[in-house]
Amino acid sequence: MSVVSTIEDKCKACYSCVRNCPVKAIKVESGQSRVVEERCISCGNCVRVCPQNAKQIVSYVAETEKFLGREKVVALLAPSFPASFYYLKPNEFFESLNELGFTDVLEVTHGIELTIPAYQEFLTTNPKMAISSFCPAIVGMIERQFPSLLPYLVPVDSAVLAAAKYASWKYPQSKIVFIGPCIAKKQEMIDFGTGFLDSVLTFKELKRMFDSRGLHDKQDRTYKTVPEGISSLPPLFPISGGLARNLDPKGILFREEEIAVVDGKDDSLLFLQNLTSGLNSGNVKFRFVDILLCKGCIDGPEMDSPLDLFSRKHCILKYAQSKEKDSLGTYPLFNLERHFTNRYNPLPEPTSTEIKEILRFTNKFTPEDELNCGSCGYNTCQEKAVAVYQGLAEIDMCLPHLLEQSRGEFEIYKERLEFKKVYKENEQFLIGESKSTNELRRLAVQASRNDANVLILGESGVGKEVFAHFTHFLSKRRDNPFIGINCTALPETLLESELFGYEEGAFTGAKKGGKRGKFEIAEGGTILLDETGDMSLTLQAKLLRVLQEREFERVGGTRTIKLNARIMAATNRDLKQLVKEGKFRADLYYRLNVISINIDPLRKRKEDISPLAINFLHKITQTKKLSPKIFTEEAINCLIQYNWPGNIRELQNMVERLLYTVEDNVIQVYHLPQFLSSVVENHPVTEIRPLKIAIQDLERKMITQALLTTGNNRAAAANSLGIPRATFYLKLKEYGLID
Numbered sequence: 001m002s003v004v005s006t007i008e009d010k011c012k013a014c015y016s017c018v019r020n021c022p023v024k025a026i027k028v029e030s031g032q033s034r035v036v037e038e039r040c041i042s043c044g045n046c047v048r049v050c051p052q053n054a055k056q057i058v059s060y061v062a063e064t065e066k067f068l069g070r071e072k073v074v075a076l077l078a079p080s081f082p083a084s085f086y087y088l089k090p091n092e093f094f095e096s097l098n099e100l101g102f103t104d105v106l107e108v109t110h111g112i113e114l115t116i117p118a119y120q121e122f123l124t125t126n127p128k129m130a131i132s133s134f135c136p137a138i139v140g141m142i143e144r145q146f147p148s149l150l151p152y153l154v155p156v157d158s159a160v161l162a163a164a165k166y167a168s169w170k171y172p173q174s175k176i177v178f179i180g181p182c183i184a185k186k187q188e189m190i191d192f193g194t195g196f197l198d199s200v201l202t203f204k205e206l207k208r209m210f211d212s213r214g215l216h217d218k219q220d221r222t223y224k225t226v227p228e229g230i231s232s233l234p235p236l237f238p239i240s241g242g243l244a245r246n247l248d249p250k251g252i253l254f255r256e257e258e259i260a261v262v263d264g265k266d267d268s269l270l271f272l273q274n275l276t277s278g279l280n281s282g283n284v285k286f287r288f289v290d291i292l293l294c295k296g297c298i299d300g301p302e303m304d305s306p307l308d309l310f311s312r313k314h315c316i317l318k319y320a321q322s323k324e325k326d327s328l329g330t331y332p333l334f335n336l337e338r339h340f341t342n343r344y345n346p347l348p349e350p351t352s353t354e355i356k357e358i359l360r361f362t363n364k365f366t367p368e369d370e371l372n373c374g375s376c377g378y379n380t381c382q383e384k385a386v387a388v389y390q391g392l393a394e395i396d397m398c399l400p401h402l403l404e405q406s407r408g409e410f411e412i413y414k415e416r417l418e419f420k421k422v423y424k425e426n427e428q429f430l431i432g433e434s435k436s437t438n439e440l441r442r443l444a445v446q447a448s449r450n451d452a453n454v455l456i457l458g459e460s461g462v463g464k465e466v467f468a469h470f471t472h473f474l475s476k477r478r479d480n481p482f483i484g485i486n487c488t489a490l491p492e493t494l495l496e497s498e499l500f501g502y503e504e505g506a507f508t509g510a511k512k513g514g515k516r517g518k519f520e521i522a523e524g525g526t527i528l529l530d531e532t533g534d535m536s537l538t539l540q541a542k543l544l545r546v547l548q549e550r551e552f553e554r555v556g557g558t559r560t561i562k563l564n565a566r567i568m569a570a571t572n573r574d575l576k577q578l579v580k581e582g583k584f585r586a587d588l589y590y591r592l593n594v595i596s597i598n599i600d601p602l603r604k605r606k607e608d609i610s611p612l613a614i615n616f617l618h619k620i621t622q623t624k625k626l627s628p629k630i631f632t633e634e635a636i637n638c639l640i641q642y643n644w645p646g647n648i649r650e651l652q653n654m655v656e657r658l659l660y661t662v663e664d665n666v667i668q669v670y671h672l673p674q675f676l677s678s679v680v681e682n683h684p685v686t687e688i689r690p691l692k693i694a695i696q697d698l699e700r701k702m703i704t705q706a707l708l709t710t711g712n713n714r715a716a717a718a719n720s721l722g723i724p725r726a727t728f729y730l731k732l733k734e735y736g737l738i739d
């Protein structure tokens with residue numbers, strides 16, 4: 001259970017908590033920051049810095065109020081109280097506690113007296129360095145981030161736990177309530193305090209309780225006698241270095257230069273990092289490290305004091321002067337032994353390629369683009385990219401990027417329009433880095449310089465239409481329409497009227513005033529006859545005439561219309577074979593085949609897979625307004641290894657599916673469907689998995705094999721599989737093999 005949580009309505013995603021969390025325990029999800037329990041050390045920095053008060057700490061106030069006034073209750077008082085309740089004299093403060101229902105007051109300083117001998121013994125018997133374990137946030141940090149330092153933590157109870165043991169012994173049948181400035185003590189109670197501590201209140205919570213009973217107004221009251229539990233040891237340890245002074249006031253255990261006094265979250269973190277590497281290289285000379293995550297307990301997150309640190313320290317010293325004793329009291333023997341747990345659970349580290357990929361999402365392509373402004377809560381753009389990879393940050397949480405997006409959308413649009421005619425812009429049509437795609441680019445540029453007919457061959461989904469479109473955009477026809485028409489999708493007569501148009505009354509159901517056909521609509525532009533191989537022989541003859549004469553008539557019309565469109569044709573069928581079989585006119589074939597382009601299947605140009613997948617990820621994310629994601633290198637590897645029978649279309653559909661189904665920022669191998677991940681993992685065929693999925697896999701394989709063996713003849717493929725053509729089409733759609 002985490003002692004800190006977020007009040008969702010209040011969190012406004014300012015990332016203050018992200019910025020101030022020393023252990024990366026804040027995760028931003030859907031614009032809300034939440035505490036990651038396993039990583040949190042309960043230091044309370046997020047509570048302290050949240051401008052919206054959106055972080056709340058677990059409260060035991062209600063529970064405590066239930067036993068106050070009804071049972072014997074001991075207030076176990078942290079020694080920093082004079083700096084928080086500076087406006088009350090100690091006796092007035094004790095009196096207020098008494099009026100609230102506390103029957104006894106016992107100072108945590110007793111815990112110091114109890115633990116000092118154990119610390120001294122540890123230091124005397126252990127020649128190695130020792131790190132104080134009083135600060136629960138530091139212990140939490142070492143357990144989670146610096147496991148190699150665990151053996152150096154002094155295995156002795158904290159002063160609070162020792163004092164709680166003493167209080168339980170001294171006041172049997174009483175409830176023990178620790179009151180202090182620390183949030184991590186709440187976690188310490190949950191983890192170790194069972195049987196000794198019944199509640200933990202913070203100074204802030206206590207003040208609210210005082211307020212509700214009007215106890216702050218009652219000053220100048222005197223406690224009848226000094227409470228029995230008041231220790232006479234000067235309580236110096238809420239001040240940085242105080243423990244070391246309490247521990248070895250005469251400098252017997254260690255020399256001044258052998259003590260490291262460290263405080264504050266940034267210094268502590270840096271110190272522990274340096275200490276870890278120093279120990280590795282044998283460069284550490286300290287005997288004792290007195291370390292606190294805050295700048296002393298007087299800087300605790302729940303001090304609730306307007307005084308500056310110097311004044312707080314002054315309050316403590318003043319109170320300490322009222323204590324005269326410099327020798328320790330005598331106490332019964334308690335078992336103060338303590339164990340620590342290795343909670344180290346490192347987050348995955350991205351490769352530099354993965355970091356680059358994440359940075360691209362917020363338009364950071366070069367080191368100069370990385371502003372390192374810190375507005376996302378991370379010191380550098382690279383750090384933030386790592387957090388994205390680790391699932392702690394969201395890809396688009398970049399203020400300059402969001403500003404640029406909203407401010408610059410219009411400008412960018414304008415700019416794009418201006419660039420429309422420039423080759424560079426059009427180049428984006430054809431994504432891919434393979435030799436084969438580069439060659440396609442070259443051929444497109446070449447083809448764009450003339451008006452010759454183009455025949456584009458290649459398996460289904462390889463990008464034949466994309467190529468045609470690209471060539472059109474490079475040509476001088478670019479400002480006129482590019483019209484694609486699928487010749488298999490329509491029955492013969494409908495296709496004819498779609499291509500040639502029709503006159504009014506040409507057939508039953510013909511529109512009034514007739515209709516322009518694609519040849520007319522494409523005026524000045526380009527027309528792509530897709531799947532030409534499936535055209536009927538009658539239509540082939542009509543098409544041949546158009547290509548020869550460059551003129552045509554509408555269906556039912558007599559007026560001759562000049563063709564002013566460039567003709568391109570595409571097919572996934574083997575046209576030469578169809579010619580041999582008498583299914584495709586040889587003369588039409590030669591007419592179309594002036595420029596012939598053969599596009600390789602995706603499995604033969606693997607270098608294209610990664611850029612294509614990444615490009616689809618970006619495009620689909622933007623157009624469908626989905627949350628951005630990246631692939632791990634291993635996941636991309638799986639995509640590369642697979643042979644993509646449905647080619648680029650299949651890849652595109654797969655990326656879209658993953659964007660919908662994967663909730664994390666990063667698409668990992670285990671998110672991929674089995675037929676993709678197994679390429680890399682090499683699962684045995686005998687592997688037991690859900691039957692439905694196994695059947696789907698097999699079905700998919702059979703379909704792609706049928707397409708391969710029939711030379712992409714869908715009717716023949718359906719026939720060989722023994723299923724109706726309509727069902728076959730549905731299956732192709734289901735497996736992303738057609739749109």
Ligand SMILES: Nc1ncnc2c1ncn2[C@@H]1O[C@H](COP(=O)(O)OP(=O)(O)OP(=O)(O)O)[C@@H](O)[C@H]1O
Pocket residue numbers: 429430431432458459460461462463464465466467530531570571572612648649652738
């Ligand atoms: N080089 C490429 N860059 C970006 N996207 C591409 C590329 N090639 C193909 N695509 C995408 O893949 C899908 C299929 O492409 P296209 O329709 O051009 O293939 P095709 O070979 O004409 O298919 P079919 O034979 O089934 O008509 C489209 O969504 C297209 O945007």
